[in-house]
Amino acid sequence: MSEVMEYDVVIVGAGPAGLATAIRLKQLAEQQQTDINVCILEKGSEPGAHILSGAVMDPQALTELLPDWEVQGAPLKTKVSADEFHFLGQKGSYKLPHFLLPNCFHNEGNFIVSLGDVTKWLATQAENLGVEIFSGFPAQKIVYGEQGEVIGVETGAFGINKDGTESDAFQPGMEIYGKYTVFAEGARGHLGKELIKQFALDKDADPQSYGLGIKEVWEIAPEKHQEGKVIHTAGWPLDRHTYGGAFLYHAGDNKIFIGMVVGLGYENPHLSPFEEFQSLKTHPMIAKLLEGGKRISYGARAIAAGGLNSLPKLSFPGGVLVGCDAGFLNASRIKGSHAAIKSGSMAAEAIASALSQSRQRDELSDYETSFKQSWLYTELHKARNFKPWMNKGLVIGTLMVGLEQKVLGGKYFWTIHSRTKDAAKLKKASDFAKIEYKKPDGKLTFDRLSSVYLSNTNHNDNQPVHLRLTDPKIPVMHNLAHYAGPESRYCPAGVYEFSEESGDKKLVINAQNCLHCKTCDIKDPLQNITWVTPEGGGGPNYTSM
Incomplete structure (x- = not known):
């Protein structure tokens, strides 16, 4: 029997969106002279360990959330x-x-x-307000109620051997319930992916x-x-x-x-x-x-x-999507941290309002309404055609984005749509000449394994592989046959390689190298690979990324 813990709000992911949600909830609780119990589950070894971004940061949302961020020592220098x-x-x-x-x-x-340093600083602000952050505790499963509503999540167990048996160090996962659950896993969150399908949140959105x-x-x-x-x-x-x-x-x-x-x-x-x-x-x-x-x-x-064109519906019974779990990044500006913080703040305001009315686990439509009335919606609406135009090639994309953004200042009446998923766009290997890449020189250019070493990535070698194949025959029978095995090239960490034993080809999955980038979950042509959470604390341990 799993241990059960209960909170007012459970947040999955201690990135900018999840932390902003928690901070704003605590601010509102103080204003209302009440208490809102908030916990955050973070799969990384600490907040910021899995955070990677460029990053140029627009401080607008941070200033709204924490006006004294400069005095408080935020790492925006x-x-x-x-x-x-x-x-x-x-x-x-x-x-x-x-x-x-x-x-x-x-x-x-x-x-x-x-952004990793900013995230660590935000985590400190959240903890100072009384938020409980559990690092190394991945949310592995969604827990649904009798009416299909989300009532919380179940964390992953520790100490499961590669063959599925329990080791001497086995510890079962915990069920953590919330009156509302916030999903802030980042792009292609594995629980967010499930929620979008479960509640058909993307039925009116582009892929x-x-x-x-x-x-x-x-x-x-x-x-x-x-x-x-x-x-x-x-x-x-x-x-x-x-x-x-x-x-x-x-x-x-x-x-x-x-x-x-x-x-x-x-x-x-x-x-x-x-x-x-x-x-x-x-x-x-x-x-x-x-x-x-x-x-x-x-x-x-x-x-x-x-x-904006690809944003799913943001709420469902019992919870919400925030940040890149929903897809708030503005690709035209190459910025998402400000959008993540703003979305978390708006979600917190909808949740606090519901809790003040003694509501729980219903649908927070106020969140969607607030977004559509916000400066973030205006910003994303101006840039709604950026990716669809750029999908048409550099020349057409540059000309049309220049027209819409520079000449028209983002004020235009047409909307361009993209209807095809990224995985479906891959063409047969026979349609293209093989690309011959130069060998790394060890000075400017490097190989994958020496690069992964710098990411401080680590997984317990004896845990189950967290990159699941729906059909283990597909990599060789389909991907290798038709696409020359793209797994070995689209992964930036050398997780996938094809080997030959007794004349038979097979796909080897080096899961211990995984950077949790989610590319395989996105780009596999038949969507045969599913990324799930590994044992808590595994993955990269980025420093100041």
């Missing part, structure tokens, strides 16, 4: 001092004149941050569109560093039909955050986002900046980039 946008060719680049930059690429008043973001932190020579400078690029090494782009953010202490986002709607199964990112660093403009520097950190994470 590096103010953006310059914006540049470059179109890259293989050898050269074209810098877009600043007056032609659309508003979405203007970062005046924003900050270059480690969610994802990108894989890969990031490294470098320490570069002081004479090359320009603190506060923000650079975005488009073009090479990606072809003009593949959505994606790169960023270089000059953070403090001679650090530069360099990364690349590759849209997971790409068609060529030979493409490897990891290798494309390594190629990016060999471009003369970027290589010159990194040469002589030292790579410090590496990580990867899928992002939900569909925007």
Whole structure:
């Protein structure tokens, strides 16, 4: 029998959205002179351990939530001092004149941050207000009530052997009930995915569109560093039909955050986002900046980039989706932390109002109403066509986004839709020439395993594999036969590889390498791979990412 714990509000995920929800709930409880018991379940070893983002942060939502964040020591120290946008060719680049930059690429008043550090700081603020945070406790299952409403979650057990038996260290999971449950797992949350299907939350939305973001932190020579400078690029090494782009953010202490986002709607199964990112660093403009520097950190994470058109319904009986679990990221601005915090704050206000009326486990329609009346809705509405246009290629996408954002200032009456899921866009390997990527040089470019090492990723080797195949025959019989085994290329951590034994091919899953990026769950052509939570505390342990 599982142990049962009860709270007013249970939050799944100690990222910016979940922590903002908790903080706002406690603020409102203090205003109402009541108490709201709040707990947060975090699958990482600590808040921030699984957080990875560029990141340039718009402080608007944080200022609304915690107006004295600067006095309280929030790690927003590096103010953006310059914006540049470059179109890259293989050898050269074209810098877009600043007056032609659309508003979405203007970062005046924003900050270059480690979102992991911001998350740790938010966790401290939440705990100071009385929020209970249970790190290393993944929410593994949703618990439903007699009427189908969400009543809470069940945490994963510890000490289960790979064969499913219980080890001497076995500890059962706990059932944690809430009057309302908030899901803040980040993009492609495995429980959020279930809820969207269970309650048909996406029946009026476009399919969610994802990108894989890969990031490294470098320490570069002081004479090359320009603190506060923000650079975005488009073009090479990606072809003009593949959505994606790169960023270089000059953070403090001679650090530069360099990364690349590759849209997971790409068609060529030979493409490897990891290798494309390594190629990016060999471009003369970027290589010159990194040469002589030292790579410090590496990580990867899928992002939900569909925007307003792909947002599901936000509430259901007993709970809500917040942050990237719903898909609030503004891909045109390459920003999601402000949207995560704002969505959490709005969800908290709807929950606090319901609790003050002694309601529980009903549907919080006020949350959706608040969103549609907010500045966040206005922002996302202006950018609603960004990803659909960019899905049509770099040239058309750039022209139309420029028209809508720069010329029309986001005021236009048409809406463009994308109706195809990313997984369904992959084409046969025979339709494309194989891409020959250069071997890593160990100076600018690196292999997957040495990169994963820098992420401090760790899983108990004897636990069950948390990457589940619905049909174990599909990887060889279908994916290898038709798509040349794309699992071995779309994963940025070397989790999947094909081996041969006695003349038979088989897929090997190196689950201990998993960065929890969710790319396999998104891009597998037949949706045969399901990511589930591993034992608590496993996965990456990012530092200042």
